[in-house]
Amino acid sequence: MIARIYSPAKTAMQSANPHKFWILEYNPYLKYSNSKKIMTVRFKTKEEAIAFACKNHIIYHVEKEHNSERKKISYSDNFRANRTESWTH
Numbered sequence: 001m002i003a004r005i006y007s008p009a010k011t012a013m014q015s016a017n018p019h020k021f022w023i024l025e026y027n028p029y030l031k032y033s034n035s036k037k038i039m040t041v042r043f044k045t046k047e048e049a050i051a052f053a054c055k056n057h058i059i060y061h062v063e064k065e066h067n068s069e070r071k072k073i074s075y076s077d078n079f080r081a082n083r084t085e086s087w088t089h
Contacts, residue, residue, distance in 0.1 A: 001027050003058045005049045009066040024049045026058060 003026040026039045043049040046062065053060040077083075 001059075003053055003060040004063065005046065005053065005060050006063040007046070007065045020044075022046045022049045024053060024058075024060070 003024055005022060005024050007020070007022050022043045022045060024039075024041045024043065026041075041049075041052065043052065046065075050060065050062065052058075
């Protein structure tokens with residue numbers, strides 16, 4: 001089974017920046033999948049997670065980090081005369 005190394009995305013309930021950590025998720029049982037049997041380990045960096053997988057001879061796949069870009073807009077943009085989007089209220 002291939003381990004999955006990823007940085008979890010920010011949840012919908014988070015308004016601030018998400019915590020920056022990486023998770024190595026590994027299910028050693030190939031055909032039997034049970035959420036209690038999945039091993040998850042947290043690391044501060046992606047490199048630490050990769051080093052752990054290499055040290056323990058675990059085949060891994062690294063998923064790219066979720067980066068959400070927020071548009072910088074001001075409140076006055078809601079009332080522009082040349083607004084292209086429809087009103088939401």
